[in-house]
Amino acid sequence: MKTAELARDSPGYWRKKIRAGRWRRPTSGLAPGYAQANLVIVPRDHASDFLLFCQRNPKPCPLLEVTDPGDPTPRAVAGDADLRTDLPAYRVYVDGSMVEERTDLREVWRADFVAFLLGCSFTFEAALLRANVPVRHIECDSNVPIFITTQHCRPAGPFVGPLVVSMRPIPAPMVSRAVEICARYPLAHGVPVHIGDPAPLGITDLGRPDYGDAVPIHSGEVPVFWACGVTPQAVARRARLPLMITHAPGHMFLTDMTDEDLALH
């Protein structure tokens, strides 16, 4: 690791701190300007179907990295990282049910584990804020409201399930700007999947999200829906894999890729 990468605000600094057990909290706001990622680990037997699921559903499942079986290093996005130790908290699922939360995977790591890193909404939210587009749940210091829709993902093997979306209310004159900004980040869920009346998504009450917190929608604002990184985790749980490991909500992996590295080029 180069010295510059150990600066206070670098991802390397935070990964080292997390690895040493000196940071166990959510990662939002750490190493600003660098992309954070969702983590899903599945055994090799299910990795090819999960990879196919991600290929078929790129908006909820934007792949940043897929590791070789047994290799805990995400070589493309953080060549000196260790996915077994560098996230503050993990969740272990057996047959689709969460059985424990851990801070370290070294004792449970297996030679057949394949790790998937998926782009995260932090990237486009930061871009929206830089353009003065409001992000309501950040204003409210709450969790983004998340809804399970009646739209189906394209299935792959055992991975079958609905599209899950997050909702952010955007002032009507700024909706086009929000789309333009998010279009640059297909690896962070990209443009919204739906803008306006939530009925076609099968959502009947925006005040009652399936996960996260409800947020106020002001007069003149439009509900805007993005494909959500909860989708692949939800689909993997429904598939009741014998074993799956994910990051704990909000406790993401910090990559060495800047948000700009993730932008279209």
Added chain:
Amino acid sequence: MKTAELARDSPGYWRKKIRAGRWRRPTSGLAPGYAQANLVIVPRDHASDFLLFCQRNPKPCPLLEVTDPGDPTPRAVAGDADLRTDLPAYRVYVDGSMVEERTDLREVWRADFVAFLLGCSFTFEAALLRANVPVRHIECDSNVPIFITTQHCRPAGPFVGPLVVSMRPIPAPMVSRAVEICARYPLAHGVPVHIGDPAPLGITDLGRPDYGDAVPIHSGEVPVFWACGVTPQAVARRARLPLMITHAPGHMFLTDMTDEDLALH
């Protein structure tokens, strides 16, 4: 198939004609406005590594569709098509060597075949021409010049090899415009991988391409290099798979997706 889709210039019209054995020539220029695709078929045993290779090398390998094992229908891009019959010519490779060219795969199709459809340069070339950016090999009515570079693709399992690029000379004032246009089509190789002096790619003589034909580079023009769809086929041949089937050069699959469907949205 809907009546409108059987119009003279529709992909469905041409697929039906090809299926009936009434078109055995290259597909360039057929069904203008619709995206054509490269085809690679590998047995299931190698499909997950090949899928991973494409995920790790999205510029040379932009995935439009991956079929389920044994299913000859590319459901996302042409729901009534049959990949066994709807291309004018196929090539069969055994242990990395071409053993025959066929016009029909029905006799050799297997329940473990997985088909990969990859975006094709026709899509961005049509967009360049619409914007009055010249495409030299089309002007010359020759094949695009293709070079094997000294840059390595990210490997996956047995799939290892160099990046292969195509070259188009672009007038210097139009190079930015060409990049802007191609940026809309990440599923058709996207923006150029290299612009200008070919030495860093390990290319010493632009007049001697590894495949295709040399084209003149006029004064004031810059050589511009795009990741080429030959890359995955070349890598798959090097891997000496027991069996692999591809389209014959220039004899592509016609999808029902318009070039605009493939553009960023």
